[in-house]
Amino acid sequence: MIDVVNIQTQPVSKSRISECDFDQLVFGKTFSDHMFVASYDGKGWQDLKIVPYGDLSLSPALSALHYGQAIFEGLKAYKSQSGEALVFRPVENLKRLNKSAERLCMPTLPEEIFMSGLTQLLSIDRDWIPSKPGYSLYIRPYMFASDEYIGVKPSENYIFIIFTSPVGAYYNKPVKVRVEPHYTRAAPGGMGFAKAAGNYAASMYPATLALKDGYDQLLWTDGVEHKYFEESGTMNVMFIINDTIITPPTTDSILKGITRDSVLQLAKDWGVKVEERPVSVAEVMQAIQAGTLQEAFGVGTAATIAHISVVGYEGKDYTLPPVAERKFSNKVLKVLDEIKTGKAPDPHNWVYRV
Helix, strand or coil: CCCCCCCEECCCCCCCHHHCCCCCCCCCCCCCCEEEEEEECCCCEEEEEEEECCCCCCCCCEHHHHHCCEEECCEEEEECCCCCEEEECHHHHHHHHHHHHHHCCCCCCCHHHHHHHHHHHHHHCHHHCCCCCCCEEEEEEEEEECCECCCCCCCCCEEEEEEEEEECCCCCCCEEEEECCCCCCCCCCCCCCCCEHHHHHHHHHHHHHHHHCCCCEEEEECCCCCCEEEEECCEEEEEEECCEEEECCCCCCCCCCHHHHHHHHHHHHCCCEEEECCCEHHHHHHHHHHCCEEEEEEEECCCEEEEEEEEEECCEEEECCCHHHCHHHHHHHHHHHHHHCCCCCCCCCCEEEC
């Protein structure tokens, strides 16, 4: 049970839901009727409210726009067969949000405020949760510095918002990726473990170069030697070699993914061997060439499981085993989807019911 906090609610005069084509959803383009907003004044969180989704009025001197104090999270809500709103592991997202906040000198958010705001927002916008298989309501909590001040120092004031977006699949096909040997997503001692806006800004240029060459994403390598894999695009990455799941350990340069943690837990439940250790580019390329790489996939909230079909390395493309033959990733995708939608037992109490 969570401690319920007082939240003022200003409902829309007329819902926009009739304008939404739930059969033609583009990820991140459609937004629900309301949003939860809270303000931090240097002493504590206040002015908690749910208001109609709409534009913000911001100062040109807004600190976040100049010095990058901005963090976010991403999670999803699903509709059960009985019509309940089910949210997958929201407290873990809050924990990660607060870890990001500490790294960027921002205030942490109390659990009762986060969960009360999320619960009431989903209650009022429950009808925006798609019912179609493979679809969900994407939830975007984020926080940014709101001082009107041009000076390099932590802001005293912050705004926290949660808004939601009905979405379809992030990837509708297996992805083609390229090993990145030069550009760096994050480095030891940096903030690669945080969901900070600047991390994603830094990734866009090399990702754009890969897109121009026909790849969907990058396989990021470490920022020191570029010898070890870290992440795949915006996801954690996993390889299955000789029936063993191998994935890089979470460090200060790798995001601690909630889907990653869930996949590894299910693997352990099923008796699958798991190794969390540095994974070298050479090891994976040798396994591809020897035919011992059975599966490779990205794991994250948006995609859940993104099968990797092709790996580009040093100017050559290597085709991986067909998706239909991938026993573990297909099974874990199916089971996770069933847990999230209430169709399968939830042995680890991952699902929060609204």
